[in-house]
Amino acid sequence: MIEKNKSDFGLEAERRAFFGRRSTHKLTPTQQKLMDELMPNIEIRLEEAALDPATLFQNAQAPLMLEIGYGGGEHLARHAKANPDKNFIGCEPFIDGVGKMLAKIDADGLNNVRLYREDALHLLRALPDQSIAGAYLLYPDPWPKKRHHKRRFINPVTLGELSRLLKPGAEFRVATDIDDYATWVLAHMVRRDDFVWQPQKASEWRDPWTDWEPTRYEEKARREGRSSYYFSFYRK
């Protein structure tokens, strides 16, 4: 069985509380059909053994990208379509997001995407060392109340796992529209000696990436008058 209970600063209990309250949103009939017929072919389930990404994709040698919390899947689907020479794993526990992503996979005939719908931390723990060529964490839930900060996805446990998984030189992208979360991200990242953050100019973390299109969450933030931070960290 994959070990899920390593020392984690109390995170596991926090996460159980969160995932226990997952939405019971109803899928459309089309999404339900895709959930029944397509999802079993592309869903990653963690079983007894550690996960071997080479067994998941037709092109086992292609670089593997990971998106954590893909929401409605706009970014994941766009990147998977634009990069057929890469493989993608998307993690999203909420059923409405999974339904939307399945519809995009079906519409675009994507065969380079696999989905995981539990807490991404379990997937991180199951993947082998240096198996990931790039990772995206776009608009993670900000958990503004101090007592909920432990639920923030960026923390020493998840960063330790990402550090283990990312190949040397791999990029880890983080976007947020919340000032306090941006400060939190930098406070956690700059103290680490396994990632580098070297913006080329002072405004870099306020300018979107050149291949960027706003996600659904970012569009909402813009409508509400919040601009974003875009961080690129590189695994040493």
Ligand SMILES: C[S@@+](CC[C@H](N)C(=O)[O-])C[C@H]1O[C@@H](n2cnc3c(N)ncnc32)[C@H](O)[C@@H]1O
């Ligand atoms: C604020 S939304 C952003 C969604 C999307 N990235 C966007 O920019 O539109 C954060 C997403 O992260 C997902 N999420 C939160 N915790 C997660 C976890 N531990 N593992 C995987 N996904 C998670 C939530 O379900 C939610 O869809």
